[in-house]
Amino acid sequence: MSNGAPAASAAALDGISTSEAVHTLVASFLGWTLDAFDFFVLVFVLPAIAGDFHRSVADIAFTITATLALRPVGALVFGWLADRYGRRRPLMADVILYSLIEFASGLAPSYGWFLFLRAIYGIGMGGEWGVGASIAMEAIPARWRGLLSGMLQEGYAVGYLLAASAYFFVFPRFGWRPMFFIGGAPALLTLYIRAKVPESRAWERIRPAAGAIWTAIRRNFGLFAYLVLLMTMMNLISHGTQDLYPTFLEKGRGLAPRTVAVIAVIYNVGALIGGLVFGWLSDRIGRRQAMAAAALIGLMVVPLWIYPRSIVMLTAGAFLMQLMVQGAWGVIPAHLAELSPGAVRGLFSGLAYQLGVLFAANAAYVEAIVAQHLGYATALVLVASAVLSLDAIVVVLGGERKGSDLHTA
Numbered sequence: 001m002s003n004g005a006p007a008a009s010a011a012a013l014d015g016i017s018t019s020e021a022v023h024t025l026v027a028s029f030l031g032w033t034l035d036a037f038d039f040f041v042l043v044f045v046l047p048a049i050a051g052d053f054h055r056s057v058a059d060i061a062f063t064i065t066a067t068l069a070l071r072p073v074g075a076l077v078f079g080w081l082a083d084r085y086g087r088r089r090p091l092m093a094d095v096i097l098y099s100l101i102e103f104a105s106g107l108a109p110s111y112g113w114f115l116f117l118r119a120i121y122g123i124g125m126g127g128e129w130g131v132g133a134s135i136a137m138e139a140i141p142a143r144w145r146g147l148l149s150g151m152l153q154e155g156y157a158v159g160y161l162l163a164a165s166a167y168f169f170v171f172p173r174f175g176w177r178p179m180f181f182i183g184g185a186p187a188l189l190t191l192y193i194r195a196k197v198p199e200s201r202a203w204e205r206i207r208p209a210a211g212a213i214w215t216a217i218r219r220n221f222g223l224f225a226y227l228v229l230l231m232t233m234m235n236l237i238s239h240g241t242q243d244l245y246p247t248f249l250e251k252g253r254g255l256a257p258r259t260v261a262v263i264a265v266i267y268n269v270g271a272l273i274g275g276l277v278f279g280w281l282s283d284r285i286g287r288r289q290a291m292a293a294a295a296l297i298g299l300m301v302v303p304l305w306i307y308p309r310s311i312v313m314l315t316a317g318a319f320l321m322q323l324m325v326q327g328a329w330g331v332i333p334a335h336l337a338e339l340s341p342g343a344v345r346g347l348f349s350g351l352a353y354q355l356g357v358l359f360a361a362n363a364a365y366v367e368a369i370v371a372q373h374l375g376y377a378t379a380l381v382l383v384a385s386a387v388l389s390l391d392a393i394v395v396v397l398g399g400e401r402k403g404s405d406l407h408t409a
Helices: 007-013 018-044 046-053 057-085 088-105 111-139 142-153 155-169 177-182 185-196 201-206 210-219 221-242 245-252 257-285 287-306 311-330 332-339 342-359 363-374 376-397
Strands: none
Touching: 018 046, 018 057, 018 088, 018 111, 018 142, 018 155, 018 177, 018 185, 046 057, 046 111, 057 088, 057 111, 057 210, 057 342, 088 111, 088 177, 088 185, 111 142, 111 201, 111 332, 111 342, 142 155, 142 257, 142 311, 142 332, 155 177, 155 257, 201 342, 210 221, 210 342, 221 287, 221 311, 221 332, 221 342, 221 363, 221 376, 245 257, 245 376, 257 287, 257 311, 257 332, 287 311, 287 332, 287 376, 311 332, 311 376, 332 342, 363 376
């Protein structure tokens, strides 16, 4: 596919109309957005659930760990199904799974049941990204792949904002359980996928047999190991700059919770902009160059992100930091799709992503331990500076296949 071909003709070359390509991208974006919404709902209601189940907040927070730990299982199961039987049906099955489990979480009668359900939810959450990103990237023209990659990835930030909105409007009046009931609504997305989203033409051309899938994995194990390292670093820059930052604003700068919430909304807007800007930029200068530039500029933003006493300057620093962090992230769907072998794209990209999540899961804990000894400001500066620097190095040392044909094995 030529990078200079118009969007409509490029899509047509692959047997998919522009309308079908748009529907595929929208469905994948909504799948990731609603998946993120379901995940972040729990973050906002930890104390309320702890009170109802007569457990500590730490006990309820452990259910988040259970979700994260099972995400690679979902990536493995649904990624293999997507490579073996096509993208469309596993995507619908995955959306139904995480939607039903989210709804059931609101009915959990005890902590044990709630923990079990959140673990199963992790399988659904882990399966969505690899399948959704694969079918989306395979449906769009190469010349727009970076920009639309940024849009797809920032569905995660949109999901966070939707969860915050539900917490603001629903929780004060109805409590925590209805928030999970709302999380069951994404099951309706399957009707849209079934009606509007075609099967991936790239998968239809390749249609790997089971043996071909495992052969492709063995032959590309070194590449897979690199992608896991890359995604570990990407998750570290995300967790290292996000997880404890609200706590720093509250405890280190003495800001009220509502002020912290407003700043969080503003820096999530920065995240949305960053994903689009650097995704677009990656189409022009290359995936690695755009990601490394975002990480290095983020490194230069660290002093503005932490040291100001002015709320305006702190907010500006937080906005710029997430613009850069999520700017680097916006390139990821396209970059992983292009680097992954066609025969195992659903499994390869999704499992690498989710193993990166798993290996970076203790970032906030390590940061908190450092903060106990050196303070939140110093802890965030040290961790963010280290992971942003290392991320840029890992990105630059890797390969790149910008604009490659995704319709070959």
